[in-house]
Amino acid sequence: MDLKPLNAFYVMIYRQVRRFLRARSRVVVTVVQPILWIFLFGMGMGNVFNFQNPMVDYFIKQQFNGLDYITFLLTGVVAMSIFVGSFISGVSVIFDKQFGFLKETLVSPAPRELILLGRAVGDSLVLMINAMIVLGLGFLISNELRPEGIPLAMLYAFILSIGFSSLGIAIASKMSSMEGFQMLMNLIVMPLQFVSGIFFPVERMPEWMQLIAKVNPLTYAVDGIRYWLTGRSSFNPIIDITLLLILSSISIVIAIWSFRKATIEE
Amino acid sequence: MGDYIISVEGLVKRFKDVVAVDNISFKVRRGEIYGLLGPNGAGKTTTINILITLLKPTSGKAFIDGIDVVEEPDKVRKKIGVVFQDPTLDNFLTAYENLYIHGRIYGLSGRELDERIKEALEFVELRQYANKVVRYFSGGMRRRLEIARALLHEPEILFLDEPTIGLDPQSRNKVWEYVGSVRREKGVTIFMTTHYMDEAEFLCDRIAVMDHGKIIAEGSPEELKSMVGSDIIIMKFNDSQRAVCLEDSLNGVIRSCRPISGNRIELVVTDAVKVLPKIFEVFERRGAVIDEVSYRRPTLNEVFLYLTGRELRDSLEESPRPTRRW
Numbered sequence A: 001m002d003l004k005p006l007n008a009f010y011v012m013i014y015r016q017v018r019r020f021l022r023a024r025s026r027v028v029v030t031v032v033q034p035i036l037w038i039f040l041f042g043m044g045m046g047n048v049f050n051f052q053n054p055m056v057d058y059f060i061k062q063q064f065n066g067l068d069y070i071t072f073l074l075t076g077v078v079a080m081s082i083f084v085g086s087f088i089s090g091v092s093v094i095f096d097k098q099f100g101f102l103k104e105t106l107v108s109p110a111p112r113e114l115i116l117l118g119r120a121v122g123d124s125l126v127l128m129i130n131a132m133i134v135l136g137l138g139f140l141i142s143n144e145l146r147p148e149g150i151p152l153a154m155l156y157a158f159i160l161s162i163g164f165s166s167l168g169i170a171i172a173s174k175m176s177s178m179e180g181f182q183m184l185m186n187l188i189v190m191p192l193q194f195v196s197g198i199f200f201p202v203e204r205m206p207e208w209m210q211l212i213a214k215v216n217p218l219t220y221a222v223d224g225i226r227y228w229l230t231g232r233s234s235f236n237p238i239i240d241i242t243l244l245l246i247l248s249s250i251s252i253v254i255a256i257w258s259f260r261k262a263t264i265e266e
Numbered sequence B: 001m002g003d004y005i006i007s008v009e010g011l012v013k014r015f016k017d018v019v020a021v022d023n024i025s026f027k028v029r030r031g032e033i034y035g036l037l038g039p040n041g042a043g044k045t046t047t048i049n050i051l052i053t054l055l056k057p058t059s060g061k062a063f064i065d066g067i068d069v070v071e072e073p074d075k076v077r078k079k080i081g082v083v084f085q086d087p088t089l090d091n092f093l094t095a096y097e098n099l100y101i102h103g104r105i106y107g108l109s110g111r112e113l114d115e116r117i118k119e120a121l122e123f124v125e126l127r128q129y130a131n132k133v134v135r136y137f138s139g140g141m142r143r144r145l146e147i148a149r150a151l152l153h154e155p156e157i158l159f160l161d162e163p164t165i166g167l168d169p170q171s172r173n174k175v176w177e178y179v180g181s182v183r184r185e186k187g188v189t190i191f192m193t194t195h196y197m198d199e200a201e202f203l204c205d206r207i208a209v210m211d212h213g214k215i216i217a218e219g220s221p222e223e224l225k226s227m228v229g230s231d232i233i234i235m236k237f238n239d240s241q242r243a244v245c246l247e248d249s250l251n252g253v254i255r256s257c258r259p260i261s262g263n264r265i266e267l268v269v270t271d272a273v274k275v276l277p278k279i280f281e282v283f284e285r286r287g288a289v290i291d292e293v294s295y296r297r298p299t300l301n302e303v304f305l306y307l308t309g310r311e312l313r314d315s316l317e318e319s320p321r322p323t324r325r326w
Ligand SMILES: Nc1ncnc2c1ncn2[C@@H]1O[C@H](COP(=O)(O)OP(=O)(O)O)[C@@H](O)[C@H]1O
Pocket: A264, A265, A266, B015, B016, B018, B019, B020, B038, B039, B040, B041, B042, B043, B044, B045, B046, B047, B322, B325
């Protein structure tokens, strides 16, 4: 078998990592923002839930899968940083369109799927490293985290990342400029974040919201990552990974399909 | 596959409301530099995009080295190198990294790739900028890097879409120099488009003049010019009243005549040396005082004027640069 096409896959990983190292401003979204959430929002909110009364505190912990609020939030925010980062990275295929790099890959004999997947995997690796940095800080402020769960948590994070960068790519194939970007962030990213169990547990949501949460792939990533990092979760982690795999596979298929269809006519 | 490396038959490309390419046919010989010359919006980029497998034609056929571009795009892609009209470099990466990624995508690797990259950078005199991030490159340097990149995988045909658009004269000369030596040293066939007459004339062995999606003339620069006539005479008079074409009296002596700016007229003739005395005589008989006379070979601009009634320059100003499409 001719393995040369894999070259294109590897080199796209290389490109995404290299670009990331050059364009450090992206760290703001993927590292600084989660840290702000954890410290400013998490610590503020954590204090609201802290009554210095063992009975009351125990009761409140029950609302958050039996975790301190800060631990609950922090595990969710790790998933959130991967989610936002991967979606943005997918949508930023638009920049490759605008700055022509995409055309350069489209006239090459390399299979388009491999270019696409290489790009998604490259971005995911970058995001994992960022998530590890965030998580490292988490260990400083929470004593409920289990280091041995990190590898499996990262596996969930990786699947999540591939899924949402594919979704971003599929959407980007239909866009011709970055104009709709802010709208996408407000209409897709924000709602999915709130309806995913990052900030409050799914089982405490109103019924209608729970329905949305259950079809939101992010929910299962948040829950699975939380499980492996703390041993506590809303769902069974096996169910989490199964659903996550299914939903991510669907978005990969959609992404490849829309990327293949995309010509320079649009 | 014979002598022709590109062969296009009855190619049509229709976008929603425009016919960008309107039933064109041409053949390009192996090893030649073939140019599409025409104003903005003529359909040059669309034609290239079809040849390089980025666009599907509405109808008609195009073959690269005998391979149908629609049927077997992957085979075609292995044979071609492309420099697009708009820049396609990765601005966040260095010159070396841009070439490295290109090489890997085309299946090159290791020592061989490294050597080719250095050689390619050497060729376009960018070796010393290998590790500089492309964002800081000038327009001319970017173009040269793109040429190096397009040649890295040793294509049989190099496509250049408006290779010197927006470049300063010095950078233009450099690009011309490289294009010439690509053909000479590497034996690569070059298919290029341009709206600069001097560029087409300087570089191309054969030119197809394109306007409104159609090829309206084809031939070597000399052949095209002889369509117009052999010489262009410019005469300047002391008085604007006198700067008129005396077509009736000059019938049979000149091919065409038109007044131009500054009390001048422009005459197209078959052989200036032979007809000038006759022309002088006609004007003197009418009492016109001739201040200056010059004659020269026609340029491709006159060819375009002759073919379309418009100047190539005018059509540029008429239609602004179309908005960028990827
Ligand atoms: N993707 C597209 N969709 C619609 N119209 C297009 C597209 N690309 C080019 N055109 C139109 O086709 C015509 C030819 O364009 P083009 O091939 O870019 O000309 P040139 O390269 O000679 O300047 C123009 O009228 C242009 O507006």
